[in-house]
Amino acid sequence: MTQIVLRRQPVNSVTIKINPSKSRTDIEKSHLAAYNKTIDNLSELPDVIEVTTEKMGLGKIGDSQAFSRDVLSIEICGPDRPQLTLVDLPGLIHSATKGSTDADKELIFIQSCS
Numbered sequence: 001m002t003q004i005v006l007r008r009q010p011v012n013s014v015t016i017k018i019n020p021s022k023s024r025t026d027i028e029k030s031h032l033a034a035y036n037k038t039i040d041n042l043s044e045l046p047d048v049i050e051v052t053t054e055k056m057g058l059g060k061i062g063d064s065q066a067f068s069r070d071v072l073s074i075e076i077c078g079p080d081r082p083q084l085t086l087v088d089l090p091g092l093i094h095s096a097t098k099g100s101t102d103a104d105k106e107l108i109f110i111q112s113c114s
Helices: 028-035 042-055 102-113
Strands: 002-008 012-017 036-039 072-078 084-086
Touching: 012 028, 012 042, 036 042, 042 072
Parallel strands: 002 072
Antiparallel strands: 002 084, 012 036, 012 072
16 A cells, blocks of 8 residues: 655655555564654655665566555655545456466455454
8 A cells, every 4th residue: 555645844855664564563563663764855766766666676577576464655745736635446356367376366455344
């Protein structure tokens, strides 16, 4: 899941965090919760997201699962930003494809039923 928070602040900044799933071990939770990256330029965001999703156990298509129970949190602040929070919930996957595995399908099914 991805959470994007837009906030009106005097200075432009982007903060990327990971909110670990309750199903993670205590060590994993501690490691992921400690991750906090702040950038000043939105052009850096794609590279930071790539590193962050790898930390969450998500890799390039075909290398690992496509979804995680962790929440990728991105807070974008600036004087011209609206006050808005968006949450992207992954859709249902009915079968494994090039971009998703059977494990991804099962994870999304379990999350959608809870």
